[in-house]
Amino acid sequence: xxSPWPCRALPRLAGTLRLLSRQTGQxxxxxxxxxxxxxxxxxxxxxxxxxxxxxxxxxxxxxxxxSASRSPxxxxxxxxxxxxxxxxxxxxxxxxALPQPADDAEARRMLADLDAQLHFVRDVQRVDTDxxxxxxxxxDETPAGLREATVTVDTLRHALAEEEVVGRCRRPRRRRTxxxxxxxxKGGQGQKQIEGVEDWDVLGCAAEKVxxxxxxxxxxGAAATSNGFVEGFDRGS
Numbered sequence: 001x002x003s004p005w006p007c008r009a010l011p012r013l014a015g016t017l018r019l020l021s022r023q024t025g026q027x028x029x030x031x032x033x034x035x036x037x038x039x040x041x042x043x044x045x046x047x048x049x050x051x052x053x054x055x056x057x058x059x060x061x062x063x064x065x066x067s068a069s070r071s072p073x074x075x076x077x078x079x080x081x082x083x084x085x086x087x088x089x090x091x092x093x094x095x096x097a098l099p100q101p102a103d104d105a106e107a108r109r110m111l112a113d114l115d116a117q118l119h120f121v122r123d124v125q126r127v128d129t130d131x132x133x134x135x136x137x138x139x140d141e142t143p144a145g146l147r148e149a150t151v152t153v154d155t156l157r158h159a160l161a162e163e164e165v166v167g168r169c170r171r172p173r174r175r176r177t178x179x180x181x182x183x184x185x186k187g188g189q190g191q192k193q194i195e196g197v198e199d200w201d202v203l204g205c206a207a208e209k210v211x212x213x214x215x216x217x218x219x220x221g222a223a224a225t226s227n228g229f230v231e232g233f234d235r236g237s
Contacts, residue, residue, distance in 0.1 A: 063119070063120050063123045063124075064116050064119060064120060065115060065116055065119045083115055083118055084111055084114050084115065084118070086107055086111070089101075089107065089110055089111060089114070162174055162175050163175065
């Protein structure tokens with residue numbers, strides 16, 4: 001007698017095959033649709049970055065007066081009357097310790113330059129800054145810049161290592177660093193001197209000296225010898 005299991009398994013097997021064939025058809029359809037451009041992508045405009053950058057849409061020359069768009073150093077007079085008079089230009093040059101213009105053409109060029117600069121400043125001043133907090137200084141306010149500018153214990157570790165604790169109150173005192181020479185001190189204890197700062201020859205520039213003292217003479221001629229006096233400098237004081 002034949003077993004009933006193959007007959008019962010046939011419907012389930014047929015359903016599984018139909019499900020697999022349906023999923024395979026959907027996968028092929030999605031892959032074919034992804035390889036071809038969609039209807040929405042076909043109508044999307046394609047922009048060439050080189051074409052966009054080749055045509056400037058704004059220039060800093062718009063902040064300058066029309067007369068200065070040609071050349072600020074041009075000898076041609078401006079189209080409108082400058083906002084600074086020649087007398088004011090002469091006064092500004094005197095305040096700045098600058099030479100006066102050699103001729104009228106140079107004066108016109110200076111007036112045109114000043115007028116263009118004032119026009120630029122007025123355009124900047126017209127910018128709406130309501131609600132914008134001014135910067136107390138120009139600094140990097142990015143997170144990386146703030147982390148770099150933050151003072152931490154690691155930043156001060158090198159400076160703290162150059163200090164030593166002195167006395168009963170344990171006051172910190174900075175050690176003397178650098179190439180040092182030793183000179184005699186009180187009680188025969190040597191004291192280090194910083195090279196180029198504390199070991200310089202204070203009498204090296206004196207024209208006349210006696211021992212550890214330099215001589216300053218007053219008067220003129222032969223009277224200088226009798227009226228001379230000696231100033232002293234004690235290195236230990």
